[in-house]
Amino acid sequence: MDFLTEILGTEIKASIKYFKKREIIQKQGFVSKNGFYVKKGLIRSYSVDEKGKEHIFMFGAEEWIIADLESNVFNKPTQLYIETIEASEIVIFSLDYFNHDLSTKEKLQKNSILLTRRIGSLQRRVIQLMSSSAKQRYEMFLETYPLLPNRLPQKMIASYLGITPEALSKIRGER
Amino acid sequence: MDFLTEILGTEIKASIKYFKKREIIQKQGFVSKNGFYVKKGLIRSYSVDEKGKEHIFMFGAEEWIIADLESNVFNKPTQLYIETIEASEIVIFSLDYFNHDLSTKEKLQKNSILLTRRIGSLQRRVIQLMSSSAKQRYEMFLETYPLLPNRLPQKMIASYLGITPEALSKIRGER
DNA sequence: TTTATTTCTTAATCTAGATTAATAGAAAGG
């Protein structure tokens, strides 16, 4: 839990939980007050549209934090489901660190840097979705997350890229 | 400059500059160490792809901050141009507030909340781009920014939505 | 005002990727 305490401090309430494959950790539609730190395993966050189609928003492997920050800070029901892909060891921590003033300046600064990094990756994702073809996005995904594809079924990669499994299969055939 | 000092403090170096319509404030490819607070006017940030096509990443009207945070924090060349749409009054401030420790805890907390809000809106944008049709995205844009369309040429709205002006014109004709 | 430039609209054609469907392979469960 080293990395986590470094950001959040020891005062933060946190608990480790063990999940099997394909267990749902968080459901769409509720206000989420928790963050999920992946100690071991692999999880994903995704939304489900009106047609019942899933869209993977992000993956979280070891050392990643998955959380719907906006839901927490602004008390909005989360748009995201969170589910394990592999059996996982997850640190569930309370996210109300904005409200109490336990945090020190350094922790807040570290936190700001993490938030900024996330903004950066979301920014790149938006620009990518607007300006690149499915094939280009697939190639960038492979470059950015070279280790993930081995652990993921292809249909999930497709869902992350915003295309169908059929389209991804075709792209892969072309290479 | 009230709103700004509230977040950044009075110690922060900042200067007000006046720009005419269609002036470039920041160029793609350079490391950006500045943030831009729109006191009056309207600006946009956009990227240009290999084919020379522009993709608007975001608009900034009064009280908005536009900045490529990732470029600043991680010393990466920015992907974004920033340009005025209307004649504008812009507060340019230095973004190295992570490095020096002038900031107080409250300011850091306020800053975290701003960052979190931005993550939320980017998250919604990514999910939207993946799961909604052009028409749906246009309607959500109108709901989210009801005052902006009057101040924007349609081709810029199209660029923000990730579609061509022709496609937007068609969508508008259908309503 | 007149002319030039940019923006918007409409229509025809084209294409990336969706949808549907059918088959084969892999994994999971009994």
Added chain:
DNA sequence: CCTTTCTATTAATCTAGATTAAGAAATAAA
């Protein structure tokens, strides 16, 4: 082990939105 269920591939067809083109409307410039 066999059977069931999930995942990946391939191919045919369809469609949202891109591209191209040309005219109309609006803005800016002279």
